[in-house]
Amino acid sequence: MTAPPATKTPVAILGAGLTGMSAAFHLGEAGVPHRLFERSDRVGGHAITVEDEGYRFDRTGHLLHLRDPEMRALALSWIGEDWVEVERRSMIWSSGTYTRYPFQANTFGLPPQVAYECLAGFLKAHFAADRPAPKSFEDFCLAHFGEGISRHFMLPYNARLWGVAPSEITADWCARFVPLPKLEDVVAGAVGLNDRELGYNTRFVYPRLGIGVLSEGLGRALRTKAELRREVGAVDWRGRTIRVGDEVVGYDALVSTLPISVLVDRLIDAPDAVRAAASRLRCSHLYYLDVALDGPCERPLHWVYVPEERYPFYRVGCYSNFSAALAPPGCANLYVELADRAAPDLDALLPRVAADLVELGLVASPRAIRFARLRRLDHAYVLFDHAYFASLDVIRPFLADHGILSVGRYGGWNYSSMEDALIFGRDAARDAARLVREGGRGTAP
Numbered sequence: 001m002t003a004p005p006a007t008k009t010p011v012a013i014l015g016a017g018l019t020g021m022s023a024a025f026h027l028g029e030a031g032v033p034h035r036l037f038e039r040s041d042r043v044g045g046h047a048i049t050v051e052d053e054g055y056r057f058d059r060t061g062h063l064l065h066l067r068d069p070e071m072r073a074l075a076l077s078w079i080g081e082d083w084v085e086v087e088r089r090s091m092i093w094s095s096g097t098y099t100r101y102p103f104q105a106n107t108f109g110l111p112p113q114v115a116y117e118c119l120a121g122f123l124k125a126h127f128a129a130d131r132p133a134p135k136s137f138e139d140f141c142l143a144h145f146g147e148g149i150s151r152h153f154m155l156p157y158n159a160r161l162w163g164v165a166p167s168e169i170t171a172d173w174c175a176r177f178v179p180l181p182k183l184e185d186v187v188a189g190a191v192g193l194n195d196r197e198l199g200y201n202t203r204f205v206y207p208r209l210g211i212g213v214l215s216e217g218l219g220r221a222l223r224t225k226a227e228l229r230r231e232v233g234a235v236d237w238r239g240r241t242i243r244v245g246d247e248v249v250g251y252d253a254l255v256s257t258l259p260i261s262v263l264v265d266r267l268i269d270a271p272d273a274v275r276a277a278a279s280r281l282r283c284s285h286l287y288y289l290d291v292a293l294d295g296p297c298e299r300p301l302h303w304v305y306v307p308e309e310r311y312p313f314y315r316v317g318c319y320s321n322f323s324a325a326l327a328p329p330g331c332a333n334l335y336v337e338l339a340d341r342a343a344p345d346l347d348a349l350l351p352r353v354a355a356d357l358v359e360l361g362l363v364a365s366p367r368a369i370r371f372a373r374l375r376r377l378d379h380a381y382v383l384f385d386h387a388y389f390a391s392l393d394v395i396r397p398f399l400a401d402h403g404i405l406s407v408g409r410y411g412g413w414n415y416s417s418m419e420d421a422l423i424f425g426r427d428a429a430r431d432a433a434r435l436v437r438e439g440g441r442g443t444a445p
């Protein structure tokens with residue numbers, strides 16, 4: 001047990017990423033006293049921008065898809081005047097050529113044998129008499145896209161993105177993110193007739209100086225500012241206190257945006273079943289490169305999907321094509337997301353990456369690379385593996401029973417966007433305010 005609380009707040013919020021800050025913002029608007037603790041020296045979590053020798057880098061591509069009118073208005077008010085709205089320009093590089101996104105509806109331009117395999121496989125799957133419910137993401141791809149599209153794009157690309165075999169994960173994450181094209185779209189796309197953009201992300205909003213502008217603006221809009229460099233340690237769920245450095249803070253409701261497995265690890269004497277369930281949750285980490293070019297990016301693309309194993313990266317994006325203000329005049333900067341989850345040797349990797357960027361026509365010559373920095377994201381993609389629901393079904397009710405709202409992309413253990421984070425935070429504020437009114441008792445919904 002921790003010491004008795006030295007201080008007390010109705011709502012304690014852990015983590016000043018977009019979810020935690022949105023919770024704080026809405027609690028502030030509702031007049032509910034709260035405190036917001038952040039372990040880092042800045043707000044924003046995954047949604048930050050760092051400056052490096054005149055180039056500005058996000059933590060790989062962070063584009064805003066604002067679908068909810070209330071969130072759009074709020075997000076734009078936090079960003080201020082300086083943003084752009086951009087029409088997606090993304091392509092796939094495979095079989096030595098570029099095709100349009102999404103692959104499944106744009107096979108025109110691929111070598112004829114590949115395009116044939118994709119179309120024939122799709123038609124066979126589409127007209128199959130018997131389609132059993134898919135058990136894995138691999139089954140889902142084969143059932144919906146057929147052999148060719150699965151083999152040439154969906155399976156290799158997703159193995160590289162998630163860092164695990166598509167048979168290890170389910171399709172429970174993908175309804176919004178993987179466009180299921182109609183028969184007419186696939187056929188039209190195979191003969192080069194598709195003229196409309198498909199998918200959830202055809203337009204996006206982007207602050208001209210990087211996504212960190214959103215986080216900083218939200219941070220400034222908070223009535224109660226985030227407490228930086230204040231890492232939350234042990235959580236005493238029985239006594240409803242948290243330890244932050246030397247301080248023991250009591251709470252009625254706790255909003256946690258820490259990865260849910262990390263939160264459970266910090267609970268003092270969590271039940272064995274809850275601990276065991278948390279230890280089964282899986283999330284992939286990610287290595288990527290911040291690349292600064294001395295000259296321009298040779299193609300006007302926003303990002304490129306790279307499914308083939310012979311390339312060390314599965315996606316490359318160009319920040320300065322989102323907004324020229326992210327690089328010095330005449331220069332460009334890229335993010336290069338690496339498929340291998342093992343720590344790379346940058347000296348050995350860089351010549352390969354440089355040659356491949358030249359092959360993709362993005363960089364004029366390896367000499368155009370001014371610098372490349374290796375970065376790591378500890379939590380990148382929550383894995384919807386076969387134990388996902390069973391594990392969360394043990395952890396979530398336990399937390400809810402003790403006034404703990406675990407929310408956000410990693411707190412809620414899901415695959416979601418920045419706009420979702422803002423919505424999760426708003427909803428958590430409402431639930432936390434209710435818990436406070438009820439004196440901290442009761443089960444959160």
Ligand SMILES: Cc1cc2nc3c(=O)[nH]c(=O)nc-3n(C[C@H](O)[C@H](O)[C@H](O)COP(=O)(O)OP(=O)(O)OC[C@H]3O[C@@H](n4cnc5c(N)ncnc54)[C@H](O)[C@@H]3O)c2cc1C
Pocket residue numbers: 014015016017018019020037038039040043044045046047059060061062063064065230231232233257258259286377379380381407408409410411416417418419421
């Ligand atoms: C590679 C990648 C690309 C993405 N691209 C997009 C995109 O294009 N568009 C989009 O909308 N979304 C994108 N996202 C998703 C987006 O980044 C997240 O949805 C969002 O940033 C999650 O915010 P959060 O507040 O829930 O979590 P986080 O940003 O992880 O915030 C959690 C905070 O908690 C803090 N913290 C951790 N431990 C402690 C502790 N013990 N005490 C105190 N504080 C602590 C952390 O420092 C962090 O600030 C992407 C994500 C990834 C990984």
